[in-house]
Amino acid sequence: MEIKVVQDSKSIESDILVVSMYEGGRTVSDLANKYAIEQDNFKGKFGETYLLPTYGKEVYKKVLILGLGEKDEFNPNKMREAVAKAIKKSMQMEAKKVAFSLDGIEFDYSEQFTIGAMIADYSFDKYKSEKKDNKVREVYVQANADIVAKAKKIAEAMAFARNLANEPAQFATPAELAAIACDLGLETRVYDKEECEKMGMGAFLAVAQGSSREPKFIHMKYQVDNPKKKIAIIGKGITFDSGGLDIKPPSSMLTMKDDMSAAACVLGVMSVIREFHPQVEVHGIIAACENMPGCSAYKPGDILTAKNGKTIEVDNTDAEGRLTLADALCYACELGVDEVIDLATLTGACMVALGTNAAGIMGNDKALVQNLISIAERSGERFWELPLWEEYFDSLKSDIADMKNTGSRWGGASTAGVFLQKFVKDAKWAHIDIAGTAFLEKPQKEFIKGATGAGVRTLLNYILEQ
Numbered sequence: 001m002e003i004k005v006v007q008d009s010k011s012i013e014s015d016i017l018v019v020s021m022y023e024g025g026r027t028v029s030d031l032a033n034k035y036a037i038e039q040d041n042f043k044g045k046f047g048e049t050y051l052l053p054t055y056g057k058e059v060y061k062k063v064l065i066l067g068l069g070e071k072d073e074f075n076p077n078k079m080r081e082a083v084a085k086a087i088k089k090s091m092q093m094e095a096k097k098v099a100f101s102l103d104g105i106e107f108d109y110s111e112q113f114t115i116g117a118m119i120a121d122y123s124f125d126k127y128k129s130e131k132k133d134n135k136v137r138e139v140y141v142q143a144n145a146d147i148v149a150k151a152k153k154i155a156e157a158m159a160f161a162r163n164l165a166n167e168p169a170q171f172a173t174p175a176e177l178a179a180i181a182c183d184l185g186l187e188t189r190v191y192d193k194e195e196c197e198k199m200g201m202g203a204f205l206a207v208a209q210g211s212s213r214e215p216k217f218i219h220m221k222y223q224v225d226n227p228k229k230k231i232a233i234i235g236k237g238i239t240f241d242s243g244g245l246d247i248k249p250p251s252s253m254l255t256m257k258d259d260m261s262a263a264a265c266v267l268g269v270m271s272v273i274r275e276f277h278p279q280v281e282v283h284g285i286i287a288a289c290e291n292m293p294g295c296s297a298y299k300p301g302d303i304l305t306a307k308n309g310k311t312i313e314v315d316n317t318d319a320e321g322r323l324t325l326a327d328a329l330c331y332a333c334e335l336g337v338d339e340v341i342d343l344a345t346l347t348g349a350c351m352v353a354l355g356t357n358a359a360g361i362m363g364n365d366k367a368l369v370q371n372l373i374s375i376a377e378r379s380g381e382r383f384w385e386l387p388l389w390e391e392y393f394d395s396l397k398s399d400i401a402d403m404k405n406t407g408s409r410w411g412g413a414s415t416a417g418v419f420l421q422k423f424v425k426d427a428k429w430a431h432i433d434i435a436g437t438a439f440l441e442k443p444q445k446e447f448i449k450g451a452t453g454a455g456v457r458t459l460l461n462y463i464l465e466q
């Protein structure tokens with residue numbers, strides 16, 4: 001899809017002209033006012049649409065009225081959703097050229113317009129032998145061209161991440177993630193199993209043990225002279241989470257190719273970062289492996305030693321993400337960065353608590369957490385803070401090691417958070433649990449089923465705002 005910024009979208013020859021309408025308001029189209037509003041009593045509630053032909057009397061073949069709902073309640077996030085609706089409707093009509101005339105919107109909608117259109121344009125049909133040809137090819141809009149260009153890159157990074165997370169685990173393997181990282185044109189180092197052993201990554205390697213696929217520890221670097229700040233972003237990269245010996249029931253395993261969604265997010269961010277020239281150093285880190293049962297798999301009761309020397313008694317092999325992240329956090333902190341942000345499809349508990357629209361965020365620095373929450377809001381994502389009170393560690397106490405990897409069922413997202421905190425040293429740190437938001441089992445707002453590219457927009461905007 002191409003988004004073209006124009007002066008007057010109504011004068012473009014198009015298949016559909018989309019005109020906006022607040023609830024109870026009027027539109028720029030006389031035709032729309034006459035038929036939809038006066039004759040058919042169309043109200044313009046949020047997300048409602050009304051389609052009418054122009055019988056060759058206009059340069060656009062049809063008019064699609066897009067309801068924006070109450071004017072006072074309208075905002076950039078609703079804008080994104082509404083545009084996605086219009087694009088999906090246009091796809092149903094097999095329209096190829098769609099022009100938007102968005103009158104009466106009082107904020108700059110350029111960013112959310114672009115992102116909404118491109119989210120709606122996404123499909124994952126590479127394994128379909130018959131592909132639908134229902135994509136909109138050209139979109140015309142009056143908007144700020146610079147912001148559209150920026151948003152387009154962000155949306156491309158999201159699509160990149162969605163493609164990777166939608167990819168079956170048989171193809172999106174640790175080695176494949178490493179190869180993709182190496183192809184991004186950044187300075188990238190991939191550590192194999194022996195090198196991880198030398199670095200003392202006993203927790204990460206234990207998780208990888210049950211799989212015949214070799215683990216890969218991936219470190220990408222974006223560097224600039226005199227960076228204002230050094231940031232590490234870590235993405236959980238479990239390319240398939242069977243649960244290990246504590247094997248998951250079939251229904252819970254169905255979506256577990258998505259357990260590298262956070263790694264996909266980090267790769268998505270790193271795939272476009274150079275195009276923005278941010279004045280910060282950014283390290284993208286992924287400890288990639290599979291969590292499988294097998295004759296060499298790690299076992300409940302095993303004691304693992306993480307990179308920082310801390311010992312962990314394995315209580316449940318399905319709490320594997322925090323083990324891989326433990327070593328990744330140690331590695332990131334040893335780089336001497338100012339801030340470490342990890343993302344992970346970490347706990348079902350976070351999904352139970354916050355649902356599929358919001359990610360949980362925790363951290364050791366109030367300002368960092370608050371800043372990420374507000375940038376998420378502006379970027380079109382939702383982060384909600386969960387506590388990291390030390391009481392959560394009580395259930396992780398082990399009789400024979402420094403800690404266990406799981407404890408009580410209750411407060412599972414925070415328990416995982418306090419576990420991770422034990423591996424953070426001398427850096428501001430935030431942990432974002434995207435278990436609920438990364439992969440949808442049914443369509444939600446502008447997204448189809450499957451991967452959403454969770455975290456990409458917020459991380460990129462966070463980096464760009466430094």
Ligand code: BES
Nearest residue numbers: 316318319321345346347348349406435
């Ligand atoms: N990858 C899962 C978490 C998950 C669950 C992500 C559902 C997305 C949807 C994680 O590795 C896991 O298995 N967590 C366990 C932890 C438990 C054993 C303490 C969980 O949440 O059940």
Ligand code: MN
Nearest residue numbers: 241318319320
């Ligand atoms: Mn698991």
Ligand code: ZN
Nearest residue numbers: 238241259321
């Ligand atoms: Zn997992």
